[in-house]
Amino acid sequence: MRQQIVDDIRKLAKANDGKPPGVVAFERATGVREAAWRGVYWARWSDALSEAGFKPNEWQGKLDADYVFQKFIEACRYYRHIPTGSELQIFSRGRDGFPAAKSFYKRFGSKDAFLDKCRSWLLGQDSVADVLALFSGNSPIVQTGASREGLVYLIKSGAYYKVGRSDQLERRVKEIRIALPEAAVLVHSIRTDDPSGIEAYWHRRFSEKRANGEWFKLSNADVAAFKRRKFQ
Secondary structure (H helix, E strand, O other), X not given: OHHHHHHHHHHHHHOOOOOOOOXXXXXXXXXXXXXXXXXXXXXXXXXXXXXXXOOOOOXXXXXXXXXXXXXXXXXXXXXXXXXXXXXXXXXXXXXXXXXXXXXXXXXXXXXXXXXXXXXXXXXXXXXXXXHHHHHHOOOOOOOOOOOOOEEEEEEEEXXXXXXXXXXXXXXXXXXXXXXXXXXXXXXXXXEEOOHHHHHHHHHHHOHHHEEEOOEEOOOHHHHHHHHOOOEO
């Protein structure tokens, strides 16, 4: 398989005026999936290209453009909206091979430029109508990824803790106190420009300790971890 991949890279490059294929283009042409080589023969696509005798081209020195767009689609489908930088950072954790958040925008100079190029790329792909709808704002499931600054808070009531978000924290704490039979105490709040993404991060981090809804039974170490963040 290793030699076959190398041979196929050379054949595709020969048919493309000497330019080697990117990850997605290679998979589309050969049917060989990324899982067949990544972590098996090579750690990254540029290593495979080097073995085939090619220098990484404009994107392949870091990440192939097709590959980055494909990964961005994964994040769009996960969040059901165009993700913020913070959401991309969270999504990348624990996902081997997923680009760092800054990789999505750095090549094109800005987020707007990246999104413009990504949309153009999507227009030439099959089975991406759901993601294109997010770019146009016509999807019934779309939620805007652009969030104004707010707070993600931790409130304790009895033996349980609530992780939530609000841009009017004082009012929200009062509402919670009225609704609960036991006293509720604000433990800590984190200021963020991505309240929904950061709230989702802490919900996932504490998922194994979920009691009900946004309420969790946390350890002292869990609470200390939350309190270490003033901004996120």
